[in-house]
Amino acid sequence: MKLSLINLALYLEIFHNFKNKIQNLKPQELLENTIGMLNLYEASYHSFEEESLLDDARDFSATFLKENQDRFDENISSLVSHALEFPLHWRVPRIEAKWFIHAYEKRSDMNPILLELSKLDFDMVQAVHIEDLKHASRWWNNTRWDSKLSFIRDRVVVNFLWTIGFGYLPQYTLGRRTLAKVNSMITTIDDVYDVYGNLDELEQFTRVVERWDILAAEELPDYMKICFLGFHNTVNEIAYDRMADTGFFILPYLKKAWADLCKAYLVEARWYYGGYQPTLKEYLDNGWVSISGPAILMNATFLTSVGTTNEVFQCMEGLEKIVHYSSLILRLADDLGTSADEMVKGDISKSIQCYMHESGATEEEARMHIKVLILETWKKLNKERARANSQFSREFVEYATNVARTAQFIYSDGDGHGRPDIIQSHISALLFNPIQRTI
Secondary structure, eight states: OHHHHHHHHHHHHHHHHHHHHHHTSOHHHHHTTHHHHHHHHHHGGGOOTTOHHHHHHHHHHHHHHHHTGGGSOHHHHHHHHHHHHSOGGGSOHHHHHHHHHHHHHTOTTOOHHHHHHHHHHHHHHHHHHHHHHHHHHHHHHHHTHHHHOTTSOOOHHHHHHHHHHHOOSGGGHHHHHHHHHHHHHHHHHHHIIIIIOOHHHHHHHHHHHHHTOGGGGGGSOHHHHHHHHHHHHHHHHHHHHHHHHHOOOOHHHHHHHHHHHHHHHHHHHHHHHHTOOOOHHHHHHHHHHHTSHHHHHHHHHTTOSOOOHHHHHHHHHHTHHHHHHHHHHHHHHHHHHHHHHHHHHTOOOOHHHHHHHHHOOOHHHHHHHHHHHHHHHHHHHHHHHHTOOSHHHHHHHHHHHHHHHHHHHHTTTSOTTTOGGGGHHHHIIIIIOOOOOOO
């Protein structure tokens, strides 16, 4: 313990000395170390809670980069603009890879062979993704939900895009195919609660999901029977396939995750029909579940490629905070992107409106507050990421972190999930358009 405290003191002293040094540098000396300042800015987003030194480093480096951007050469300026828009730590790896290939191609010192190999690799992985999308599309067509449930959103491609954000590597095919189904079921059930069902019907549907009894579905309205049967059969199939592959009997865990999601949806439905205005805390205590992060990540838990049954179950308890923080970022990012559209449709108050109601803040002030909450939640997530001490937990933590990253991408310019035209260029670039090669 003494050694750890001594090391911590040394690290803090080094950082303090570094801070004092860079603040005393002349403007020209700082310009000569632009890459170092950019790296300092990026590193600051890996901070934990109550690390004011790294907060100061972020503010200092960001101010420098913004004020001097027009003095950088074209390549450096592009990197700086990209970083200031969104830090690398918050970006989706697959999308970032595509961006960097194009950025690298413009550099005078680029290696043409390395560039060609990177393009070839990107296109080969894209071909794997297309096969996974075909699999998801066949499943979606077999449910016939799009023709039998006229009120639901057909978002199979966007739901698959989320899975690329979660895990794009070729070996994650099973994860993408499974989570594409999970995401599509979430979108469908969300529309049942949010768009079509009345409160009595939603109470019934929630009870049936909790019981997980196919016979109990007889009491549901016809449209809910269609939804529940497809949902019930798919979840059971996912569970039985994993049991055949690994020996894990995961159905009880999946059933609980889906029941928790439906109960969270029902809470929001009761608020809506009762005209209740929740506090921000009440909203977020329910909202991190209703945004579906725990349901997604419960499925992801059993899609990791390593771990014995005992290891997985032991790690699950230690990963609860990871799930919470990742899901909370998903919730807050969703609210920033969708709040305006959903309020026009007559939905419940989102985090922005809850904060405005409580504090008297303007919408702009409320949005800034939510962005601060996202930053603070990332710090908590960073701390939990550092505690991952096994191959299984590290793989799961990366899945969970990518859920947060993908959410911030999907909702960065509005409701990219509800209005896919917003992200259509990314869909085409990542799924359907190979990179042009010169060799």
